[in-house]
Amino acid sequence: xxxxxxxxxxxxxxxxxxxxxxxxxxxxxxxxxxxxxxxxxxxxxxxxxxxxxxxxxxxxxxxxxxxxxxxxxxxxxxxxxxxxxxxxxxxxxxxxxxxxxxxxxxxxxxxxxxxxxxxxxxxxxxxxxxxxxxxxxxxxxxxxxxxxxxxxxxxxxxxxxxxxxxxxxxxxxxxxxxxxxxxxxxxxxxxxxxxxxxxxxxxxxxxxxxxx
Amino acid sequence: xxxxxxxxxxxxxxxxxxxxxxxxxxxxxxxxxxxxxxxxxxxxxxxxxxxxxxxxxxxxxxxxxxxxxxxxxxxxxxxxxxxxxxxxxxxxxxxxxxxxxxxxxxxxxxxxxxxxxxxxxxxxxxxxxxxxxxxxxxxxxxxxxxxxxxxxxxxxxxxxxxxxxxxxxxxxxxxxxxxxxxxxxxxxxxxxxxxxxxxxxxxxxxxxxxxx
DNA sequence: GGTCGATTCAAACATGTGTTTGATAGGCCC
DNA sequence: GGGCCTATCAAACACATGTTTGAATCGACC
Numbered sequence: 162x163x164x165x166x167x168x169x170x171x172x173x174x175x176x177x178x179x180x181x182x183x184x185x186x187x188x189x190x191x192x193x194x195x196x197x198x199x200x201x202x203x204x205x206x207x208x209x210x211x212x213x214x215x216x217x218x219x220x221x222x223x224x225x226x227x228x229x230x231x232x233x234x235x236x237x238x239x240x241x242x243x244x245x246x247x248x249x250x251x252x253x254x255x256x257x258x259x260x261x262x263x264x265x266x267x268x269x270x271x272x273x274x275x276x277x278x279x280x281x282x283x284x285x286x287x288x289x290x291x292x293x294x295x296x297x298x299x300x301x302x303x304x305x306x307x308x309x310x311x312x313x314x315x316x317x318x319x320x321x322x323x324x325x326x327x328x329x330x331x332x333x334x335x336x337x338x339x340x341x342x343x344x345x346x347x348x349x350x351x352x353x354x355x356x357x358x359x360x361x362x363x364x365x366x367x368x369x370x371x372x373x
Numbered sequence: 374x375x376x377x378x379x380x381x382x383x384x385x386x387x388x389x390x391x392x393x394x395x396x397x398x399x400x401x402x403x404x405x406x407x408x409x410x411x412x413x414x415x416x417x418x419x420x421x422x423x424x425x426x427x428x429x430x431x432x433x434x435x436x437x438x439x440x441x442x443x444x445x446x447x448x449x450x451x452x453x454x455x456x457x458x459x460x461x462x463x464x465x466x467x468x469x470x471x472x473x474x475x476x477x478x479x480x481x482x483x484x485x486x487x488x489x490x491x492x493x494x495x496x497x498x499x500x501x502x503x504x505x506x507x508x509x510x511x512x513x514x515x516x517x518x519x520x521x522x523x524x525x526x527x528x529x530x531x532x533x534x535x536x537x538x539x540x541x542x543x544x545x546x547x548x549x550x551x552x553x554x555x556x557x558x559x560x561x562x563x564x565x566x567x568x569x570x571x572x573x574x575x576x577x578x579x580x581x582x583x584x585x
Numbered sequence: 586g587g588t589c590g591a592t593t594c595a596a597a598c599a600t601g602t603g604t605t606t607g608a609t610a611g612g613c614c615c
Numbered sequence: 616g617g618g619c620c621t622a623t624c625a626a627a628c629a630c631a632t633g634t635t636t637g638a639a640t641c642g643a644c645c
Contacts, residue, residue: 169592185488188399191633201594206634208592275487276397277543285547293548313549314565318534320541325533328540331489335497336505337525353526357573364572381622403603413624418604420622 170208172198177205177219182265185272186216213279220273220280223266224288230256233295242302243359249296250323250358251351255344257327271327296320303362315362322354382420384410389417389431394477397484398428425491432485432492435478436500442468442478445507454514455571461508462535462570463563467556469539483539508532515574527574534566 176198180189191205191212198204209215236249256267273284296316301307307315326333326342333340340346388410392401403417403424410416421427444464451457468479485496508528513519519527538545538554545552552558 190631192631201592202633203594203635204592212633274541274544281543282547285544289544290548311565314562315569317537317545318566318569321535321537322530322533324540325529325536328536329486329532331493332486332497332501333529335494336502350526353523354530357527357530360576361569361573364576402601404601413622414603415605415624416622424603 169198169200169204173200173204173208173215174219174222177215178223178265178269181216181219182268182272185276186278216278217280220269220284223269224284227256227266227270227288231292232256233292236295236299242299243355245299246296246303246319246359247351247355249299250319250355251348253292253320253323254326254347254351254354257323268327271324275328293320300362303359307362315358318361319354319358322357326350381410381412381416385412385416385420385427386431386434389427390435390477390481393428393431394480394484397488398490428490429492432481432496435481436496438478443504444468445504448507448511454511455567457511458508458515458531458571459563459567461511462531462567463560465504465532465535466538466559466563466566469535480539483536487540505532512574515571519574527570530573531566531570534569538562 173194177189177194180194180197183189192202194215195202195204205212205215209218230252232249232252235252236245239245239248256264257271270284270288273281274289293316296319297312300312300315300319330342385406389401389406392406392409395401396405404414406427407414407416417424417427421430442464444461447464448457448461451460468476469483482496482500485493486501505528508531509524512524512527512531538559542554
């Protein structure tokens, strides 16, 4: 058939990425992956060895593709710290929010984070940590009086605000039936998260008062 | 053998709750559930019919048990609105955080929220919505100038800050190897989320200059 | 044309899972 | 004791899935 190398193998990677992102590793079946790729059942064994090896390759493939939508790099181009946070949040939300298209990268990562697999260490080391540290740097610039631990927790708070719209989407759509997570709504939510967090970070660690 | 009618069925419910919470519905196996319950493989079919029926019963069972740890009711007893939010967040975090014990209720719910199953509608209607509305009421008291939509988004922001420590726990433990999510750390995180959110809610809706 | 390596295909294999079956034992009432 | 119902058990069944196998097909090269 085709001189391959650019045919079946690549189609398998794309199909596998989509299926893994939709169903998760365990629930994804080789048969469906091959069906979507228009390949034979034995193609996975031939080109990758077994299911786990295919998964590892898909993670690496997604990682390569995802580097083009790096929130950290996008944010680096902004003018002031507040605007950097705004760009960071917006880019992050856009990566998670959009469901269709070849945007299964973020969904795959989110799945890998929710249920730890063999590829998590690699994902965290080269995918999550750099972005997380970039966010921490923004926070430190916003409020230099924050301790390292407070910076960590504020970063978790910001990322958590974003991720709930992905992790709890089925619940949110039932809680707010009118909610439509289209591009415009994502923009509004990003703006809310940015303002919410800016106010919190600015006033965090206030001397005096609050609690024992 | 044993004359117990109060034995096998209840042990099955407990074991199933734990296994479902740990592995998820699809990944949980009837054999492991029965092994943990010390029952025969056919016990599930005999007492509940099939796996799905058992799952529904487990959801209902968890729902009954979880009502005793209601963040909304705990918060209602607090004095001022800020303290109500603090109690709400702390109770919520304690329910999610603790891993051992018969506290598989929250983990089960979280799983059901992440991947929608047949029981999600019921869980949202009678489990999530009341708590969420209680949180919204607290926020309205904290800052009456907030619009309904802003209250919704602030509530999502608060819940999201809590849930990340559950959904992304594998990532966090790799990001911060020294992190130990014991009772004391959960208390500290709850305090951070409370202060973070109080500052944000107080200064939200910036057009009104709501708060100094 | 013929050979060879790479690739694809349909079928089979091995395993794990949910479910069913028929048998067995114990309690209860007559 | 004799039925009768409930509960449990080991074994088997039906099915889906990951993996392997051996033949068939294609393209390139001599």
